[in-house]
Amino acid sequence: ETGVTQTPRHLVMGMTNKKSLKCEQHLGHNAMYWYKQSAKKPLELMFVYNFKEQTENNSVPSRFSPECPNSSHLFLHLHTLQPEDSALYLCASSQGHFVVLAGSGETQYFGPGTRLLVL
Amino acid sequence: AQKITQTQPGMFVQEKEAVTLDCTYDTSDQSYGLFWYKQPSSGEMIFLIYQGSYDEQNATEGRYSLNFQKARKSANLVISASQLGDSAMYFCAIPHSSASKIIFGSGTRLSIRP
Numbered sequence: 001e002t003g004v005t006q007t008p009r010h011l012v013m014g015m016t017n018k019k020s021l022k023c024e025q026h027l028g029h030n031a032m033y034w035y036k037q038s039a040k041k042p043l044e045l046m047f048v049y050n051f052k053e054q055t056e057n058n059s060v061p062s063r064f065s066p067e068c069p070n071s072s073h074l075f076l077h078l079h080t081l082q083p084e085d086s087a088l089y090l091c092a093s094s095q096g097h098f099v100v101l102a103g104s105g106e107t108q109y110f111g112p113g114t115r116l117l118v119l
Numbered sequence: 120a121q122k123i124t125q126t127q128p129g130m131f132v133q134e135k136e137a138v139t140l141d142c143t144y145d146t147s148d149q150s151y152g153l154f155w156y157k158q159p160s161s162g163e164m165i166f167l168i169y170q171g172s173y174d175e176q177n178a179t180e181g182r183y184s185l186n187f188q189k190a191r192k193s194a195n196l197v198i199s200a201s202q203l204g205d206s207a208m209y210f211c212a213i214p215h216s217s218a219s220k221i222i223f224g225s226g227t228r229l230s231i232r233p
Contacts, residue, residue, distance in 0.1 A: 043223040088162050107154055108221060110164035
């Protein structure tokens with residue numbers, strides 16, 4: 001497989017459920033990201049990992065718990081979510097978390113996303 | 120702080136026509152870059168084109184080109200000879216000052232009519 005993959009592609013869960021989203025990148029990148037995309041809202045960065053270490057937590061509620069066991073895999077563990085958490089969750093990776101500096105031209109490569117519906 | 124503004128929530132264009140998607144930005148950085156991404160209904164965010172603020176010539180990638188006007192702080196995406204497969208959401212983005220994240224605009228939904 002190539003690029004960034006995400007599973008599952010679609011997920012429906014109740015507010016009391018516990019589920020996990022998985023992201024895997026096959027690009028040899030060192031940084032991975034979780035984004036949330038809600039309807040009619042700009043893309044929101046949730047977490048950043050660089051070389052397996054979390055470098056950014058964008059004030060995300062504790063019901064979202066990320067895990068990065070290695071540079072190729074990123075998980076988002078979900079528990080006691082709310083209906084307003086329904087959104088498209090996108091994973092991305094880049095060579096390093098500072099490579100989006102101006103002039104570098106490096107960018108983030110995104111997975112296809114997981115469409116989450118919380119009932 | 121960086122800010123990206125896309126003023127066109129939706130656009131309809133006839134197939135084979137050229138289309139310009141607007142993007143204005145605000146940044147205090149002396150050196151920065153602008154990205155454009157395409158997001159089809161499948162959800163994946165696809166990188167299209169990039170231009171750095173010190174690049175003298177407008178970037179081009181196939182049918183995509185960036186009309187970069189620093190004085191006006193605009194970085195419009197031009198798609199030539201539009202195709203039905205171009206129908207998607209388009210996002211303009213700029214790196215955040217901390218350089219560990221990208222700030223995205225609210226997007227423009229482009230629909231190509233046959």
